[in-house]
Amino acid sequence: MKYRTVFDIIGPIMIGPSSSHTAGAARIGRVARNIFGRKPDKAEITFYGSFAQTYKGHGTEIAIVGGILDLDTFDEGIIRSLELAKEAGIDIQIITSTEDVEHPNTAKVRLKDSIGELEIVGISIGGGTIEIVSMNGFNLRLSGHHPALLVLHEDRFGMIAGVSNIMTKYELNIGHMEVARKSKGSEALMAIETDQMIPDELIEEISKIPYILTVTRLQA
Numbered sequence: 001m002k003y004r005t006v007f008d009i010i011g012p013i014m015i016g017p018s019s020s021h022t023a024g025a026a027r028i029g030r031v032a033r034n035i036f037g038r039k040p041d042k043a044e045i046t047f048y049g050s051f052a053q054t055y056k057g058h059g060t061e062i063a064i065v066g067g068i069l070d071l072d073t074f075d076e077g078i079i080r081s082l083e084l085a086k087e088a089g090i091d092i093q094i095i096t097s098t099e100d101v102e103h104p105n106t107a108k109v110r111l112k113d114s115i116g117e118l119e120i121v122g123i124s125i126g127g128g129t130i131e132i133v134s135m136n137g138f139n140l141r142l143s144g145h146h147p148a149l150l151v152l153h154e155d156r157f158g159m160i161a162g163v164s165n166i167m168t169k170y171e172l173n174i175g176h177m178e179v180a181r182k183s184k185g186s187e188a189l190m191a192i193e194t195d196q197m198i199p200d201e202l203i204e205e206i207s208k209i210p211y212i213l214t215v216t217r218l219q220a
Contacts (some may be wrong), residue, residue: 024130025051025060025064028130029065031122035150044109047094047096061082062082106123118136138182140180141191142178147218148217155188159188167192167194175195176192
């Protein structure tokens with residue numbers, strides 16, 4: 001990923017010592033919470049690479065839990081995130097792994113409740129900038145800096161065209177798009193970043209397309 005501005009290198013306004021290990025981790029946690037769409041009952045966080053080795057010194061676990069609580073990088077509540085999570089009834093489990101990963105600052109977040117669960121893998125690439133590289137087993141590249149649509153659907157002919165036509169109707173410009181599937185004819189995922197905010201009406205129309213399973217909106 002290319003840096004968009006000098007602030008992607010300097011880092012965001014934040015609580016904590018490291019834009020990569022603290023601000024980036026908070027953003028990974030917050031993207032997971034926004035995709036999940038509600039307070040989880042349980043959060044299982046696995047750190048890999050440098051995250052696994054240094055997370056205690058940088059407060060990476062505090063930051064990522066703060067994100068799961070929907071706190072921004074500059075919110076002073078992040079300092080008390082573990083305590084706040086306990087008060088909210090969220091069971092937090094921190095795991096470290098020695099598994100080889102593509103990027104040293106990698107975290108997997110699994111959120112669960114009685115309704116369902118979500119698993120994302122995110123990487124912190126510097127200056128507080130992140131990428132979500134996997135969601136529920138689908139490979140993708142999602143920055144978390146732009147509004148996005150996550151459309152889960154059956155892998156059938158014409159699905160991309162159907163979604164694109166509705167986005168054209170609402171004059172939404174596609175800035176980046178990823179399409180992934182687990183196997184031919186099974187479930188597939190569209191991850192679409194847009195230049196504009198995504199209205200409720202668009203979500204409703206896309207949800208009515210045949211063979212659409214779920215539509216999730218991620219507002220930056």
